[in-house]
Amino acid sequence: MRxxxxxxxxxxxxxxxxWVFAQDPPVLRVDVSxxxxxxxxxxxxxxxxxSLTREDFQIYENGALQDIRSFDSVATPYNxxxxxxxxxxxxPAWPFLVEGMNRFGQTLRAQDRMAIAQFGGGFKLxxxxxxxxxxxxxxxxxxxxxxxGGTDLYGAMDRxxxxxxxxxxxxxxxxxxxxxxxxxxxxxxxxxxxxxxxYVDSVDDKDFQKILRxxxxxxxxxxxxxxxxxxxxxxxxxxxxxxxxxxxxxxxLLASRxxxxxxxxxxxxxxxxxxEQLAHDLGTSYSLGYVPANMAKDGTFRxxxxxxxxxxxxxxxxxxxxxxx
Numbered sequence: 001m002r003x004x005x006x007x008x009x010x011x012x013x014x015x016x017x018x019w020v021f022a023q024d025p026p027v028l029r030v031d032v033s034x035x036x037x038x039x040x041x042x043x044x045x046x047x048x049x050x051s052l053t054r055e056d057f058q059i060y061e062n063g064a065l066q067d068i069r070s071f072d073s074v075a076t077p078y079n080x081x082x083x084x085x086x087x088x089x090x091x092p093a094w095p096f097l098v099e100g101m102n103r104f105g106q107t108l109r110a111q112d113r114m115a116i117a118q119f120g121g122g123f124k125l126x127x128x129x130x131x132x133x134x135x136x137x138x139x140x141x142x143x144x145x146x147x148x149g150g151t152d153l154y155g156a157m158d159r160x161x162x163x164x165x166x167x168x169x170x171x172x173x174x175x176x177x178x179x180x181x182x183x184x185x186x187x188x189x190x191x192x193x194x195x196x197x198x199y200v201d202s203v204d205d206k207d208f209q210k211i212l213r214x215x216x217x218x219x220x221x222x223x224x225x226x227x228x229x230x231x232x233x234x235x236x237x238x239x240x241x242x243x244x245x246x247x248x249x250x251x252x253l254l255a256s257r258x259x260x261x262x263x264x265x266x267x268x269x270x271x272x273x274x275x276e277q278l279a280h281d282l283g284t285s286y287s288l289g290y291v292p293a294n295m296a297k298d299g300t301f302r303x304x305x306x307x308x309x310x311x312x313x314x315x316x317x318x319x320x321x322x323x324x325x
Contacts, residue, residue, distance in 0.1 A: 034069065035061075036259040036289040038221070038318040039306050040281065048284045049313055050074040059290050060305045070289035077111040077169035078282050079129055080104075081160045085177040086141070086148040087120040092234060093227050093268040094143055097176055100275030104174070107279035108132050115163060118142065121150025121182065123159045129167060153181040154211040157254075161218045170287055172221040172260065174278060176271070178228040179247030183207055196239045199246040208250055212257060221260040223278055224251045225271060232264045259287075259318055285318075297324050 037059075041049040054071040082101055084090070105114060113129040116139055124147045127139050142148075157175070164171045184205060186197040202208050215222060228234050229251075230244035248262075255262045265271050288306065303321040 034289045034291055035304070035322060036070070036221075036287060037304060037306065038259055038285045038287050040285050040316045041308065042314050042316075044312055044314075048074075050284065052286065052308075056309050057286070057288060058307045058309065059288060060307065061290075061292055061294070061302050063303075063305075064293060066290040066293060068288055068290055070287070072170055072287035074284060074286055075111070076287070077113070078108075078172060079113050079115075079164055079167035079169055080108075080172045080174060080282065081115040081117060081129075081163055083117050083119065083156060083160050083173055083175045084141075085120065085151065085153070085156075085175075085180075086118040086143045086145065087151045087180070088148075089151075089178050089180060090176065090227055091143070093176060093225075093265075093271050094141070096268045096271040098141060100272045103272055103276040104279045105132055107276055107283070109283050111169075112283065113167070117156070117160060117163070118145070118147065119152065119156030119159075120145075120148035121152050122147030123152075123156045125159075125163065129163070151180045151182050153177060153179065154183075154207050157211055157222075158214060161214060161220055164218070164220055170221075171219055172223060172282060174223045174225065174275065176225040176227065177251075179224075179226060179244075179251050181207070181247075184246075196243060199243050202246070202250050202253060205250075212254060215254055215258050218258070220258060222255050222258040223260045224255055224262040225274055226251055226262050226264050227268070227271075229264060232266045256319060256322070261318060292324070294324075300324055 039057075041052060043049055053073070054068055057068060057071070059066045059068055082104065084097055101116065108114060110132065113131045115129045116126040118124050118126060118141065124142070124145060126141070157173070160173050160175075164173070184199045184207075187200050199205075226232070226248065228244075229248045230241050231248065233240075233244065251262050263274055265274055292302065294302075301321055301323050304317065304319065306315050306317055308315055
């Protein structure tokens, strides 16, 4: 499959050095019973080990052994929707997004399927779920489409969850966005300050809490490619830093609630490698789930540790723990 765009974008003045992941692990606030985690397993020389079973794994929470309730092997198919923000704020990343999507599609396994959608104030599905075994197809990204005016991120995410609702196997969404959403409320009184009005905290954002609950119950892992945040701004503007931090924290909460993660490319060109790496990671991971023996929602941080019965193998976890709230 080849993905194309009719828009030529000037590349002068693109921002900074290599992409990074958030340095502090995001906090997961659980309001559903099942806690999920993805793991990759390698041998002593770094080769992927893809033939393990449920019995090969143990999950500990704060040192206490947990009962594994769900298990998906590496071979379990993944259904992925590639969702990208086509509003002007993400424009520097568009040409690299095209190549990144192509690399993603080329790296998927035969059993996996992908869909492509774009959003701004509206949502447009460019291609329904299909596998790489199908006949090659051209998918045209349409950054000047009418749906690209404004930004309804939460509405687009809800539509993406709906597209994946009936899919069989594991589910995920890779979302390129700066986290902006048109209807985030502002703190009272800040409209009259000289600096930019400040967003409310996420706990006071009803629309955000609604999509957070939808994500928690969807079984869809969210992977954000976050551009123009406070960690990787295309230009520095002190008045925007607070709001950019608010947007980043929302993406991190959504990702950790779902078992995904957030990455921050510091240069648009790094989007290409990032999409390729995500496809590789999804194709070599196991998915585990457990219901905590300690169900108290006491706000404490619970450390998750996945161990292997074969201690010569190495495990890489998608997250280190969660906050029980």
